[in-house]
Amino acid sequence: MPPPTPHRTAKPIRSTADFARYVGLARTTVSRVLNGQPGLKQKTIDKVRRAMDETGFTVNAYALHLKGKRAGSLGICVESLFTPPAVAKLAILQRKMRVRDVSSLIEVVDPEGMKSVIRSFLSLRVSAVVFIGHFNEADLALRIEELSHHGIPHLVVDQVGVPGANTVALDRRKAMVEMTRHLLGLGHVSFGLLGLSGTPRSIQDRLSGMAEALAGAGLTLEGSTLSLDHLHPRTGGDLEFGRALARSFLAVKRVPTAFVALNDEIAVGAIHGFQEAGCRVPEDMSVSGFNNQDICKMVKPTLTSVDQQIEATVEAAAEILIAKIGHAPVRHPAVRTIQPLLVTRESTARARTSVALRLRG
Amino acid sequence: MPPPTPHRTAKPIRSTADFARYVGLARTTVSRVLNGQPGLKQKTIDKVRRAMDETGFTVNAYALHLKGKRAGSLGICVESLFTPPAVAKLAILQRKMRVRDVSSLIEVVDPEGMKSVIRSFLSLRVSAVVFIGHFNEADLALRIEELSHHGIPHLVVDQVGVPGANTVALDRRKAMVEMTRHLLGLGHVSFGLLGLSGTPRSIQDRLSGMAEALAGAGLTLEGSTLSLDHLHPRTGGDLEFGRALARSFLAVKRVPTAFVALNDEIAVGAIHGFQEAGCRVPEDMSVSGFNNQDICKMVKPTLTSVDQQIEATVEAAAEILIAKIGHAPVRHPAVRTIQPLLVTRESTARARTSVALRLRG
DNA sequence: GACAGGTTAGGACACGTGTCCGCTATTGTC
């Protein structure tokens, strides 16, 4: 025969009413204890606390919310959990908001799913919505308009140029000004672009920064840079993409002496491509990355890159959110620009002057 | 004088009652449309749908839940968002559950916060709770008991040995059997351990696997392995930790010819440490990592490692969760073991036989 | 033992929603 069910004689406790019956008090009394109202005997308070420990009873968060007793919550849309900088921002932002008693709802959104995610956040009556990463601009603008229409503050992190959007983003233009000046200062005058092509605003900003720095040296984008992005697909990972681009660049008549990559992975891939063809970095050519991820310090040569200043970015984001939550919307969108930090390492060095580039045998 | 407020004449719509007034229908009629009940004229349905597009109205998710119309939700406790394998599992699990109409609540838990996070999940009446990463075993066991007491299924991913817990974890023992046999097959007989010390079950499992493989070759852990973990703190990052350990190993009388690291970062750090001292990897010594992260392919030499088979792990996790959610608890905990995959790359090669190790000048 | 003051009981309402039900208004058919 089956063994007797132990400790399961009582019915499950699903409400304060059930719980009050268990304690032997009125539901309203229990509720007053839970909400710390005055005029209660210590003995009663203790009795309720003890029963809570025994049963592990928790009030229904949904009913609580319905009564307006909600703690604020933040909806976070993140483009992907596979890009380390985005995850870092997400993690730090969640931590910063949590200490301010704001919980975070995290959703990874694919391009088609944005609308339903925002609807879900609206349905959950979040206090604000944050977008981390890069999204379809028109779509994003629509979602932001929808949020504003409902009086819900928003914040776009990383993506600039969305009309009417509160934005916190790295000054990518300035980042490229500094990077280009750094390379110019090392004597480089011809630049290979790795993954730096296309229409996204973030790339246009960076090219514009390059153009500005080049102009200061009497050079132009057209005359001094070369892009071979069209020769290879980016499928198969950024590492492979960078490696393939490097090979193609070595087949060009005048091989550039400095290479500027969209991100660190592509830069590392390119370095591998060059090394496999018998070239040395930085002796034969310089290569720079972007984002200053951990891998920059792990590869040989260590990689010159641009630090996104993630901590400062998220701090600014948290400040804006706190200021907006619970306050009337203002007419002009808040836009904060984060200053980048150039981190020079081994992969960029003085340009070759006369020695001809050794090509692979 | 202030400009007239545009488009804000109507009061905000906060409930189906407000919304029904806006549409010009009865609240119950609107509700029937929203829930797809029969007996409605197409014209009415269209009118409601159009009004929803105009206003962006969404029903209050909390009131919905209160009525029992909830979609299931999963509470995910993750140790940290800064360890790539954990984030990968999190991302894939969320995706797998989402297609099954289960939403995910993600919380990063610090050691002291575990209890309050679980209480919060209980309060939100989640359908199940998943733990990803490594936690305090006693604490975790207590939380699992609390969940079981409330009839809520749980699943522990990665951490083995928690009594009574449903578990999905890599067979770390077998992983080390294979890694050790691989190195033995290359002629190595003395091993340096990098970060592989301490009491956690995951480390003990791995050492036990090493011991088994060594025994097959007539060797023992005591006679053939060396650990210098006690000489350096792990603060300052795993890369630095590995580098420092490498330096210390080079000062030892009989330097091991093969090094086995706790993870890929430590292995890469150690390779740097060896290279900086003038040693070559793998010619002078072999180094292996663990986790098969992206960096394994980015460093030179590329790093031999163990793949965690994350996709298979998460698939097993999702299967268990789906089976448990909404079903009566079973007596015996479900335990699934995932088979690791050894990935050999350039960093491990045949052991030196006679050539003396070149020490740094 | 009576009385005042402090505590608790329990009824009521509200929050926003789904659903049931009886009733009315509209529509369609011959």
Added chain:
DNA sequence: GACAATAGCGGACACGTGTCCTAACCTGTC
């Protein structure tokens, strides 16, 4: 134009909670 079928209306209740209110209870004091 009469009738039946159909569609929408609006009241009611429930979900679990906080809060207010009044009545009843307990406790301590003289």
